[in-house]
Amino acid sequence: MESFFSRYRNALVLIAVLLAQVIGLAVQVRRPDQDSPDKGGVRLIRSWVVNSVTPPERFFHWIGKSIRGTWSNYVDLIHIRKQNKNLQSELDRLRLEEDSLAEDARQGQRLQALLGFKEKYVYQTVAAQVIGTSGTEQSHVLLIDKGSEDGVKPDMPVITPDGIVGKTRDVFRHTSQVLEISDATSGAGVILEKTRIRGVLRGDTWGQPEIINVSPDERIQKGESVLTSGGDAIYPRGLSVGMVDRVVPQPEGTLVNVLVKPAANLSRLEEVLVITTTGNQMPAEMQQDLSDAEQKASDVLAERLPSRNDPNLPADQQADKPPEGADADVLPPVRPPQALHPDHYTPSDTPAATELVPGQKITNAEGAAASAQESSTPPTPKPATNPGTSPANSAATAPKPSGSAGGSAGTTPKPAGTAPKPKAKPASPATTPAGQPATPPTNPPPPATTPQNPPPQGGA
Amino acid sequence: MVLMASSRHEVGTKSFPLLLYVLVPLLALGLQSLLSLHLSRFDLIDLPLLVTIYYAITQREPVSATLAGAVIGIAQDGLTHHALGIFGISKAVIGYIAASLGVRVDTENHGARLLVTFGLTLTQTLILWLLQRHMLGQPFAWHGVHEVIRAAVNALVGVVLFALLDLTRRTEY
Numbered sequence: 085m086e087s088f089f090s091r092y093r094n095a096l097v098l099i100a101v102l103l104a105q106v107i108g109l110a111v112q113v114r115r116p117d118q119d120s121p122d123k124g125g126v127r128l129i130r131s132w133v134v135n136s137v138t139p140p141e142r143f144f145h146w147i148g149k150s151i152r153g154t155w156s157n158y159v160d161l162i163h164i165r166k167q168n169k170n171l172q173s174e175l176d177r178l179r180l181e182e183d184s185l186a187e188d189a190r191q192g193q194r195l196q197a198l199l200g201f202k203e204k205y206v207y208q209t210v211a212a213q214v215i216g217t218s219g220t221e222q223s224h225v226l227l228i229d230k231g232s233e234d235g236v237k238p239d240m241p242v243i244t245p246d247g248i249v250g251k252t253r254d255v256f257r258h259t260s261q262v263l264e265i266s267d268a269t270s271g272a273g274v275i276l277e278k279t280r281i282r283g284v285l286r287g288d289t290w291g292q293p294e295i296i297n298v299s300p301d302e303r304i305q306k307g308e309s310v311l312t313s314g315g316d317a318i319y320p321r322g323l324s325v326g327m328v329d330r331v332v333p334q335p336e337g338t339l340v341n342v343l344v345k346p347a348a349n350l351s352r353l354e355e356v357l358v359i360t361t362t363g364n365q366m367p368a369e370m371q372q373d374l375s376d377a378e379q380k381a382s383d384v385l386a387e388r389l390p391s392r393n394d395p396n397l398p399a400d401q402q403a404d405k406p407p408e409g410a411d412a413d414v415l416p417p418v419r420p421p422q423a424l425h426p427d428h429y430t431p432s433d434t435p436a437a438t439e440l441v442p443g444q445k446i447t448n449a450e451g452a453a454a455s456a457q458e459s460s461t462p463p464t465p466k467p468a469t470n471p472g473t474s475p476a477n478s479a480a481t482a483p484k485p486s487g488s489a490g491g492s493a494g495t496t497p498k499p500a501g502t503a504p505k506p507k508a509k510p511a512s513p514a515t516t517p518a519g520q521p522a523t524p525p526t527n528p529p530p531p532a533t534t535p536q537n538p539p540p541q542g543g544a
Numbered sequence: 545m546v547l548m549a550s551s552r553h554e555v556g557t558k559s560f561p562l563l564l565y566v567l568v569p570l571l572a573l574g575l576q577s578l579l580s581l582h583l584s585r586f587d588l589i590d591l592p593l594l595v596t597i598y599y600a601i602t603q604r605e606p607v608s609a610t611l612a613g614a615v616i617g618i619a620q621d622g623l624t625h626h627a628l629g630i631f632g633i634s635k636a637v638i639g640y641i642a643a644s645l646g647v648r649v650d651t652e653n654h655g656a657r658l659l660v661t662f663g664l665t666l667t668q669t670l671i672l673w674l675l676q677r678h679m680l681g682q683p684f685a686w687h688g689v690h691e692v693i694r695a696a697v698n699a700l701v702g703v704v705l706f707a708l709l710d711l712t713r714r715t716e717y
Contacts, residue, residue, distance in 0.1 A: 097611075098606070098640045101610055105614065105629040106633065108627075109679075112629070113627055130628075132622070137570070137623065141574060141577060141578050144578055145578075216574075216577035216578055216580075217587075218624040219573070219580045219620070219623060222626070223626055225624055225625050227577065261625060269683070289683055
């Protein structure tokens with residue numbers, strides 16, 4: 085017996101080592117929650133390995149970063165001015181775009197609130213440096229220099245400003261593993277931006293993300309944006325994932341896979357953001373940015389759009405002469421043209437509900453005057469006037485005095501010479517231009533608005 | 545190339561400073577992790593595999609080579625998100641085969657090292673494919689040309705790396 089063990093010692097050791105590892109594999113694979121972070125001894129071994137490997141990696145990464153920082157801070161400043169100018173113009177362009185999207189965003193919020201849809205907003209992120217990878221083609225895993233002591237937990241989304249990167253998996257004290265979206269075992273809920281086709285994103289065997297098991301659709305075109313759908317309860321909705329690269333039919337079956345070119349450069353990552361806190365309400369900072377963007381965008385528009393006023397002409401020859409008594413630097417408000425035919429639906433034509441009598445026909449002074457004129461003069465083409473408004477509202481529909489800087493149709497008329505309201509400021513119906521409280525009208529008109537300042541819309 | 549068992553006695557037994565037994569595998573793991581981040585195709589190279597092969601063919605002790613391969617492989621598994629043991633099993637087998645070959649083949653020759661490394665790299669891929677695809681049921685595609693290229697690259701890098709590591713060892717007759 086002794087000779088058997090000594091003779092086959094090498095082979096027996098090999099078999100014992102393999103058997104032990106196969107049993108260990110079986111125990112790990114048998115766990116019901118395989119995708120969740122490891123526990124117990126496996127986690128301990130991973131922690132040892134990561135903690136042994138990452139300190140030198142941090143050191144080398146720090147050296148590289150210092151060298152690059154020195155170069156960029158002191159040497160590479162040649163085109164900064166030109167770059168700054170380009171960035172400024174791009175910022176203006178983005179403000180205009182943001183302005184056009186702001187109203188849509190608000191409307192979307194109201195509709196989501198009506199539907200009870202819970203939007204996830206990013207509240208807090210942790211910036212992290214990528215210090216290493218798994219080093220193998222079979223495992224698309226990154227190592228970042230932030231861990232549980234920095235607030236990172238498993239299954240937190242990891243992004244860059246360009247797009248999503250992956251999610252945290254095993255989190256240690258000062259280091260975390262990030263499973264990239266290009267790994268074959270990852271998964272993310274995505275949606276195609278135009279066609280609104282939903283699917284699950286994961287990596288193929290070459291490490292390129294693909295949306296699997298999609299029904300063939302001719303509308304899926306190369307270059308279409310892919311966004312997170314929020315259906316996986318990990319990535320917030322609407323984050324950029326990438327663009328459609330091509331559609332590949334599956335070898336068996338009738339479904340196709342949509343290969344995606346990731347928006348974030350997964351092979352050249354240096355810094356990432358770990359989303360540590362999300363919420364259902366839009367952060368106050370974001371709301372403020374949205375409001376500021378509208379204001380700034382209108383300013384940019386005012387500077388860029390052609391003006392009727394020629395800056396080379398004297399003030400009295402300008403097309404838009406400021407009214408007397410008005411400040412020279414205050415532009416008159418934009419007024420909509422007078423209605424050719426006053427209609428029944430003009431807000432100020434409608435009498436107050438308190439003045440209406442059930443069953444009584446609505447009449448107004450203008451209607452009465454028109455009737456009197458109609459009876460004394462030959463019939464002429466008569467504008468389709470309101471059959472009647474209350475006398476109290478006759479002023480609202482009466483022709484406005486020339487030179488009036490008062491509001492547009494439907495606003496309380498103001499005498500000539502009144503100072504116009506400052507640009508981009510909503511008119512207040514409760515105060516006079518002199519700042520005195522106005523007498524409450526019998527039928528308070530809605531606040532005067534200009535096209536540049538849409539009325540604030542209340543939330544749904 | 546000498547393909548006789550007696551060649552072992554001609555080249556003598558090689559040993560390394562004790563610290564190198566720990567530092568070199570750790571350095572291989574760290575460089576593999578770090579350089580793959582900055583060089584996009586560096587993951588073709590498997591430095592831990594090359595270190596395993598080198599220790600096995602120079603020590604010519606199948607038991608220690610098997611254990612060393614298992615430890616290095618498990619450490620490499622620790623950097624991935626896979627279950628621990630996939631690289632551990634494959635590198636234990638590779639260590640055993642390499643040490644057994646080192647007994648019978650003169651592995652001091654660069655040509656022999658090239659061929660051994662080429663073959664063992666392909667063998668490791670085959671073992672990984674069997675383990676992941678058929679034992680664990682995980683996705684693992686076998687791309688023939690790609691694997692041959694990977695084996696060739698590892699063989700070339702291995703020859704250079706082995707020559708560097710030769711500088712650290714001392715011969716005991």
